[in-house]
Amino acid sequence: MLKKVGVYAKKNHPDAEQLALMICERLKKENIEVLLEDGLAEQIGQVNGFSGEDIPGQVDLIIVLGGDGTLISVARQIGELTVPILGVNLGRLGFLTEVTRDELPGMLELIARDEFQISDRMMLDAIIHRGDQEVGRYTVLNDVVINKGALARIIDMETCVDGRHLSTYKADGLIISTPTGSTGYNLAAGGPIIYPEINSLVISPICPHMLTNRPIVVWSRSKIEIKVKFEDDVVFFTADGQVGRKLLPGDVVEVRRSEARTRLVSSPSKDYFEILRTKLSWGER
Amino acid sequence: MLKKVGVYAKKNHPDAEQLALMICERLKKENIEVLLEDGLAEQIGQVNGFSGEDIPGQVDLIIVLGGDGTLISVARQIGELTVPILGVNLGRLGFLTEVTRDELPGMLELIARDEFQISDRMMLDAIIHRGDQEVGRYTVLNDVVINKGALARIIDMETCVDGRHLSTYKADGLIISTPTGSTGYNLAAGGPIIYPEINSLVISPICPHMLTNRPIVVWSRSKIEIKVKFEDDVVFFTADGQVGRKLLPGDVVEVRRSEARTRLVSSPSKDYFEILRTKLSWGER
Amino acid sequence: MLKKVGVYAKKNHPDAEQLALMICERLKKENIEVLLEDGLAEQIGQVNGFSGEDIPGQVDLIIVLGGDGTLISVARQIGELTVPILGVNLGRLGFLTEVTRDELPGMLELIARDEFQISDRMMLDAIIHRGDQEVGRYTVLNDVVINKGALARIIDMETCVDGRHLSTYKADGLIISTPTGSTGYNLAAGGPIIYPEINSLVISPICPHMLTNRPIVVWSRSKIEIKVKFEDDVVFFTADGQVGRKLLPGDVVEVRRSEARTRLVSSPSKDYFEILRTKLSWGER
Amino acid sequence: MLKKVGVYAKKNHPDAEQLALMICERLKKENIEVLLEDGLAEQIGQVNGFSGEDIPGQVDLIIVLGGDGTLISVARQIGELTVPILGVNLGRLGFLTEVTRDELPGMLELIARDEFQISDRMMLDAIIHRGDQEVGRYTVLNDVVINKGALARIIDMETCVDGRHLSTYKADGLIISTPTGSTGYNLAAGGPIIYPEINSLVISPICPHMLTNRPIVVWSRSKIEIKVKFEDDVVFFTADGQVGRKLLPGDVVEVRRSEARTRLVSSPSKDYFEILRTKLSWGER
Incomplete structure (x- = not known):
């Protein structure tokens, strides 16, 4: 009770x-x-x-x-x-x-x-690594976004899944979204809708320079690592579109399923x- | 041995x-x-x-x-x-x-x-129901496609997932793809790539009349039912792009995970x- | 009067x-x-x-x-x-x-x-050439579509604009749309909206196998020629989605601006x- | 000579x-x-x-x-x-x-x-109006872009063409591209390719919140006016991806065909x- x-x-x-x-x-x-x-x-x-x-x-x-x-x-x-x-x-x-x-x-x-009734939603932990240091840690329900500043040139995002190279995205940015977040920014960027309880993440590039770069759905227990390569430009990390910080060249953003989860009361x-x-x-x- | x-x-x-x-x-x-x-x-x-x-x-x-x-x-x-x-x-x-x-x-x-090494790939069973009769049964590795004939007007495909109404697609057709099939027709139709071992299906409309109709990834154990509504036109069902047959108005195509699976030897x-x-x-x- | x-x-x-x-x-x-x-x-x-x-x-x-x-x-x-x-x-x-x-x-x-007040809309003439013969001629307000049958494999459509090779599309089909038709099938296939009085056509592939094949807007006075290559399959030509006919392998569909035009009374x-x-x-x- | x-x-x-x-x-x-x-x-x-x-x-x-x-x-x-x-x-x-x-x-x-031989390419003039003042003027060959900062919420861009309301885009940004620029940022954002000498512009939203908002091709002599509405956020204007400046809430970006043009020597x-x-x-x- x-x-x-x-x-x-x-x-x-x-x-x-x-x-x-x-x-x-x-x-x-x-x-x-x-x-x-x-x-x-x-x-x-x-x-x-x-x-x-x-x-x-x-x-x-x-x-x-x-x-x-x-x-x-x-x-x-x-x-x-x-x-x-x-x-x-x-x-x-x-x-x-x-x-x-x-x-x-x-x-x-x-x-x-x-x-x-409860609908159980997975969350993600995002950790920002700078050299050997962990400089930030965030838990999100919707998405983790890496985004170049408006004046920046295209940035390179070398992306690995469970240690294996997926792609080096040349794009405005990259969205790592939970099923819950799939109907948000991910959808606007051309990603698919994912039914809430599927154990998966979706990685969607934002305005990719390579037109064949398409959203990819991976296993939710995968460890995603994104090494951001740029020179003088401004690149941002954003958690759930609400909390953000600047990244430095060479920063690695690690994303993995969180122990935290959100339990929504269903109508x-x-x-x-x-x-x-x-x-x-x-x-x- | x-x-x-x-x-x-x-x-x-x-x-x-x-x-x-x-x-x-x-x-x-x-x-x-x-x-x-x-x-x-x-x-x-x-x-x-x-x-x-x-x-x-x-x-x-x-x-x-x-x-x-x-x-x-x-x-x-x-x-x-x-x-x-x-x-x-x-x-x-x-x-x-x-x-x-x-x-x-x-x-x-x-x-x-x-x-x-083996990569285990799920397959789908597709069953065509006509009234109380089961008039066809197919097992596929890639996809099940419902497609209107070239001269047909747009068809209505009333689609349910586990008995709940998803959408009545007005489109040229509908693709139900496995992760293995996601890099095939599904990709050409705007669907996402799905990593092979994710337990999911993707439902992608082909040239949907409603521009907000977007590919949706659902649980692989879901039962998909598509009731095809049309009048005089020609509508086809295709299994893996290789085997096909005409549908009649009111036919219901049921798609669910198969007991069969394909075990691919990996390089x-x-x-x-x-x-x-x-x-x-x-x-x- | x-x-x-x-x-x-x-x-x-x-x-x-x-x-x-x-x-x-x-x-x-x-x-x-x-x-x-x-x-x-x-x-x-x-x-x-x-x-x-x-x-x-x-x-x-x-x-x-x-x-x-x-x-x-x-x-x-x-x-x-x-x-x-x-x-x-x-x-x-x-x-x-x-x-x-x-x-x-x-x-x-x-x-x-x-x-x-009148809004003047361009129309297209489409001519089907078979060897040296002209086997069909159609005038359309919206679009000319070449479409493979539901069971056909992907077809090759070798497309020239004013005698110069544009692309050999491997796709489900190809739409040649007027500005008036741009909000119809073209839009469902991912093409742009074109303001009615722009002197242009848009060529949009339907579910192209090559993901970098994107809609292209060309000059309305251009002569478009599409040579359709296939073997045993069924391929259709459709005018304004209303009138159609089968094509034979090697048929060339020529599309050019018509002398006819449609004059719509504007609200x-x-x-x-x-x-x-x-x-x-x-x-x- | x-x-x-x-x-x-x-x-x-x-x-x-x-x-x-x-x-x-x-x-x-x-x-x-x-x-x-x-x-x-x-x-x-x-x-x-x-x-x-x-x-x-x-x-x-x-x-x-x-x-x-x-x-x-x-x-x-x-x-x-x-x-x-x-x-x-x-x-x-x-x-x-x-x-x-x-x-x-x-x-x-x-x-x-x-x-x-010469290929004649149109250019655009972009003027930034702040109240009654003209606070900036730029001539571009490729595109004019309005873009929200990485941490900004979605911005509203009230867009008029020749004084008539087109749409109030809710998006990450908006690209106004020449035919020459159409193969650049516009293409990455989902816009069409436009043959160089077509007298037209293309207006393409970047990651629009409204999924039915699609690129639209308008007459090159049109006057485009974009009133940018936001509160505390950071919004940028960029000319040809090279020169940029911050916008203030209520700024109006006016884009029209330039008297300048670029004459490219063709191979x-x-x-x-x-x-x-x-x-x-x-x-x-």
């Missing part, structure tokens, strides 16, 4: 207040304690907010009010704790925030009865394909 | 003779009996050829001299017997016939010592990525 | 009757004679219908009630006569039938006052880009 | 020296004066070099030793002067530097006899399609 639930919201979203109050009210009836993240607590005039970093260690479930971006940033804070997340979209249907505000009351009933009323059809307008041309 | 080896060759290829004689000579030294397929036996002036259908049940290994197409048609004859196949290309490097004629002597040494000197780089000219633009 | 107007409709469409009557009534007030195509006349209980082939030579304007397909087939009957066509869509907005039924009364006012209330945005759902993801 | 020829070379390329000396020697026999650009003069030990900016106003022909990038930067210095340029590639065949070093002696004969031995086939490896898969 759930004892404590954490709630996060997209910063200063006008609709968050009412939904947060509804959650508090409904869950208190079940003697479930609700921990509000600082900003949200303040927004609804409560004094006892919690730091976003502290909540995951204390709760049995997390509710996120916002869009996919908000949920992704919360997933990063949860890390290896595997607390389930329920995403409630405040605007348009999201791939991750698949519950609408109208469906929230029904979902709260299921939560109260501890009867919800009982819609399946993955329905979300896909809606988001991609498959009903129309 | 191998006792009997079967040999098939591309019909009437001038180079098959010399290679077949080399195989016979070398393997006889090891007391391995060589069974030649009828046409090949005739080509090299031997009288004791075997029917292509009878060989798989009698041998421990099959050698195919030819291109990928020849190997695929032999794989279909092997069915569920899982005899390993060594593909030797007579022309250009193939995705499946990755051993060149120059490498054949070295491979024969490995075979004599029983020291070769010790080149890995999958090297073949990919060579076939797709990734060294050049 | 307009004296005679011809009206065609999609066969047996239930809504055609009422619109045809509205047209007759309104135009008679202006002493404009209305010639109804046979099938339509019959549908609304009139006896004096005209053969579709005879109407273009007698009228100053043609109104088509239906979809883009209906309009294209009427355009072929008009040939070199350049009578303006007003397309009224009976269902969804079309690229060519851009006037809705609600806008028809307003358009009839403009017609009565002879104040409409005053929407421009080409608006139609594009609506048809391609550019407002949404 | 030619009187003066200017020569530029890729900076510090080891092979430039010998070719420059060959040019000097051969042209002096014809009493053609050779003006060497500063850096090149220094490299071969001559003291009387000329500033790169001063050469175009004084000569009848310019020879560029280097790659396409070198030629493009010289074309920018020529501006509206329309001096013909002969591009000699020092490495691999280029789209613009189509003469190899082996062909240079033959080309010098043609130059001496004033018998060379008599190869046509555009041959270069295309070679550069894109159309002979192979």
